[in-house]
Amino acid sequence: MTTAEKTLNAQEHALHLLQQMLRIRRFEEKCAELYQATKIRGFLHLYIGEEAVATGVMEALQPDDAVVATYREHGHALLRGVSAEAIMAEMYGKQEGCSRGRGGSMHLFDKASRFYGGNAIVGGGLPLAVGLALADKLRGLKRVTACFFGEGAVAEGEFHESMNLAALWNLPVLFCCENTLYAMGTALARSESETNLTIKAASYEMPAWSVDGMDVLAVEEAAARAVAAIRAGGGPYFLEFRTYRFRAHSMFDPELYRSKEEVASWKERDPIELFSENLRGRGLLSDEDLVRLEQFAAEEVARAVDFAEAGSLEPLEELSRFVYSD
């Protein structure tokens, strides 16, 4: 490969990463707007500020791998390959949604992209991830299960049971801890005696390290390294992504637990801004590029909204279906 080709490939990949983060950001911004317009109801948790984490990790996964996520999972679903239309329709509660409109924002599922759900129980997805990985191992499949959770989950017993089992049985799980410093409104230091999360993982004999979760390249590099090791039979890995949610926990959160200055200082490290500046500095991003990326994201969101608007509610008499196998 010539130097020019390498530069071109690098640029293409860099713009792809930026595109992915922008897709999440614009999607989430539209969700907030639609919530105010009462199109989306219930509880809504936005991923704005954390885009680099899902973006970098998803790059390291293969289509055959599995993803287990949380209630803040729109971005993960979107980048995993669930269509924006199906996600938005789900949030509208329409039967065209990826879970037939029964779950809403926190319960996105998609078999085709091996997306094993949002989960509104903190820590609830970790044992599931362990089981998926155990089945893969027993069946001799070289697949990886990526399991996302917030730092609040480390206080749950399910976290510790799952970490222990995964390490004890050398299971192919990538534990992705999105450390946003606050479990809803309670700071990490107010809920954990040990705030160094990698030490918790290390106590289970699991390789673990912290990653700048605002730097998409750092995330991608760390995830790729961990996934390669896991796929080679190296057992589970734990990555702590230090990140921050720019928005409130949900749509009902006056944010009394953190200062405006703190939020502002994190916003200075906006993962999209950081990466864009980096690319501009290296001559890899032009204004035209950005317009094109923004246009792609905007069109995707517009299509999603149109699709959701045009959808229909599941007939009431069908709501008793699928409690059990038919």
Added chain:
Amino acid sequence: MASLNMVQTIARTLDEEMTRDERVVIMGEDVGKRGGVFLATENLFDKYGPDRVIDSPLSEAAIIGAAVGMAVHGLRPVAEIQFADYVYPGFDQLVSQAAKLRYRSGAQFSAPMVVRMPTGGGVKGGHHHSQNPETHFVHTPGLKVVYPSTPYDSKGLLKTAIRDEDPVVFMEPKRLYRAFKEEVPEEDYTIPLGEAVIRREGSDLVMISYGGTMTETLKAADALKEQGISAEVIDLRSLLPWDEQRVLESVARKGRVVLISEAPRTANFISEVAATISEEILDTLEAPPMRVTGFDTPYPYAQDREYLPGVNRILKAVQQVIDY
């Protein structure tokens, strides 16, 4: 045909199912080398190895949750919770995850799995080794709940549970594990869920029970016979689904019913049966449905037989519905 007690039958049934279907995997505390605390998985570790009979740590949430994941990825896990009382640390995984996966995912995913649990009192186990948590699970749409009372039924029902496409809570009355033997056919057979069986024919009243208290219920029926009272005895065998049609037909013909369960009285599953009878066939009743249950207390140690609905308490209730 072999004469087997219930726990021997369960061990053999698990063995047969593991031979029949290599997707069947057992997991739980002490199920492997130890063969299970009650020996319900005896010899299976030696026969099938550590990848199919998996000794787990004391992690009920992870056992049940991992079983969900294994089921989603094509295995047929049979998880053992060592005592039903230990299911509570894994309650979230059973109730919020396993039970709801199919519905929550719009029918894209399901968790065909069995959670076996030695259940109930009468073994001097005290507060944390005697409980009957079935009400929690029949109150959880998405789960199925089975509670056999004989070796024969435990084989047919366990096979059905393992082959079922939904998560099944399989409760085993541990005081009956070695209480008696009966002939258990060696050939393969299944018993459908939601199908009750009549254990005694009778014409004067109906007694309905399941699981461990079937023994006392049958003894009560024998005692009534000596008094010239003819009681039909129904064993529900499975609680979710339960055999509403059989119950309503029998009770409508006899007009009198006593319902027996050893779980605490308030919101006891048997109250659901009583409520259904009252709603559906009130005009056929000669007396109100009468419940005989455990008490609304934790399960006591020394007087644990007194906690159970014994023959005398059942007979007293029968007298009340006859004298009404």
